[in-house]
Amino acid sequence: MADTPRHPIESGAPDAFQYMHPVFIKNFGNWAYHDRPRPGVLHHVAKSGDEVWTVRVGTQRQLGPYEINLLCDIIDKYADGYVRFTIRSNMEIMVTEESKVEPLIKAIEEAGYPIGGTGPSVTMISHTQGWLHCDIPGTDASGVVKALMDELYEEFTNERMPNRVHITTSCCQINCGGQGDVAINVQHTKPPKINHDLVANVCERPSVVARCPVAAIRPAMVNGKPSLEVDEKKCICCGACFPPCPPMQINDAEFTKLSVWVGGKHSNARSKPMFHKLVAAGIPNNPPRWPEAAEIVKKILRVYQEDAKDWERVGDWVERIGWPRFFELTELPFTKYHIDDWRGSRRTLNASTHIRF
């Protein structure tokens, strides 16, 4: 490399207006109202009287040149050449004439892409990288999502849930997928297996010790080499030590399980934002289609669909009917593991006689 290296242009986040649909630029900050003419279509009206229809398309998130050209050809031919993505990897295609909506939908559907994910539907799952690209995954992400969205396809293309349903999946306990109405997360059940021959060369031991939430890791000499040991009685199998110290392998074909959590919500609508809560665990990590996890998710969604009132998110619904009824309706076992024992957990206990019979 005799060449002088090129210095980067530190341009940061680009200006959005160069890529925005002209109707957005013209009416920026001056919209009047919106409605949904059909599932998968949003209709916004500006104070100027301008209208825009947005068609929402479900994607597999990972797109190659074939998919990009296929979809862009349709957008160029049937829409206006502008597109945006929601944070749940749905494509949004905008047109300013109502007559263009149906032909656009037809073209998208003919190309094998679903229209939906608006209003009270199950929208695309926000997910992580999994075995495709992550360095610490307990399971896959894209495969779990593909399997689940196949099962929930009709709930994406229709709006027949009480309110919007955000599902998330996460391939380790860091939970990059985030809070969800239903969250499917990895839950390790056994402490890390340590390859003591490698620790000294690979891991910065003090920072690994500091990572442990329960102070279960100590420096130790093992086989005459500096290494680390885990107090397995204290260990909560969270996997925090594994990213900075790969010889502390937390993933296991059998003992890395899946868990399901419900009631997470980011919005401030009605109730304040909520964390999701554990409802099921010990679910086998079973590629390629994870049927056991899918069954539990489908059961929860069926019960929510039948029992919740309009506009109640999963968390709102459970708050109203109470947790005992949730376990009764979903037929999920209630165990000692559902009772929180982390710091501040006393606030999660029922200190009242508010009980439903």
Add this chain to the structure above:
Amino acid sequence: MAENKPKDPKRHATYLPPLEEKESSKPFHSTPMLDQLESGPWPSFVTGLKRLAMRKEHGDMVVDLLGQLEHSYNTRLGYWKGGTVSVFGYGGGIIPRFTELMGADGKPMFPESREFHTLRVQPAPGNHYTTDMLRQLSNSWNKYGSGLIAFHGQTGNIMFIGTTTDNTQHFFDEINEYGWDLGGAGPCVRTGMSCIGSARCEQSCANEPKIHRVLVNNFLDDMHRPALPYKFKFKVSGCPNDCMNSIHRSDFAVIGTWRDDMKVDQNEVKSFVKAKGRKYVVDNVISRCPTNALSLNDDDSLDVDNRNCVRCMHCINVMTKALKPGDDKGVTVLIGGKRTLKIGDTMGTVIVPFMKLESDEDYDQLREMAENTIDFFAENALEHERTGEMIERIGLVNFLEGIGIEVDPNMINHPRESSYVRMDDWDVEAEKWKQRKAEAAG
């Protein structure tokens, strides 16, 4: 269900060219597990990978990627390890991946994808693209990488997945020339996220793309050269519906809101009641207000107790034509949202209940607050500790003193419950409050 028989099989999500058209040289590995993910109505990423694997350029890389992924499906373990790869001048923004899957001879079992790095690239606020730009990015990536692009990752980046160490630099140089920059990876300021907001949404109370760029682009040095205790994320939502999940998923959440009365178009209210019926309106709007601030009158008009409205957005979400945010718009700032590790989840805490964002001075004030927060975080957080965890450890008051912000009752759900506290300076603190009240009253 989706059409199982495509009208034009060559232009369909399920299309795979015949094997004789495969231009890459390495034969496909047997992938019975992954093949099962090609059926079903949802578009299949496996079919997408197979199409990429047939390309002349970098196809062999994807052939081996499929091989390694199938191996993961069989053994239920992942096989990537991190490393250090960056572009000239930057210390972050690349997610390096090297295969750990070695055969008995100590050589990679899937050598073509032994390096499979991702570049994180910052999208424009609101994730807007022209088709021309999508094709241009795709073409650049086809030249230097696998062709696989994720729109978008959980931090908000465009993720260009799969290239070698050498090509990382070439690809970055090319797209950097036409306006794209790397995002954050590691202990640094991360890529920002903002909702579509004012561009299309009548509920927006802010100029999201401006806030996004004012904040993130002020910290590019802290983004491209990671030197903070841990990651720091900005997210912007235009209203309390918080479509960007900023309260929980960012260290610094800016959320649009308003402080005057909600706008009510009584004629539209009456039309809505007429169309939906009183029972629907009472059950789905009036009784859902978290502070009982709504009342339906006998003439089907709506009374709003604006002093007790907490801007939750529910009634506005239901009655999009009749109800709107007020005119005196601004933002609420919450600090310290994060996910699990290390202490458990934290939601952001209200630090600024309301501030205007109109003049240049207003934006300067917001930028300064972000600078103070990041400076204090860099100075006081432990290694690998997020802002919310630092606040949990040192207490909110110490943090507020550190960034020069006065206490406010909007920061808490309720005052202290524990009597274990020394209050020697009660009179001094009470006097400060009285002074502030007097100043505010002019």
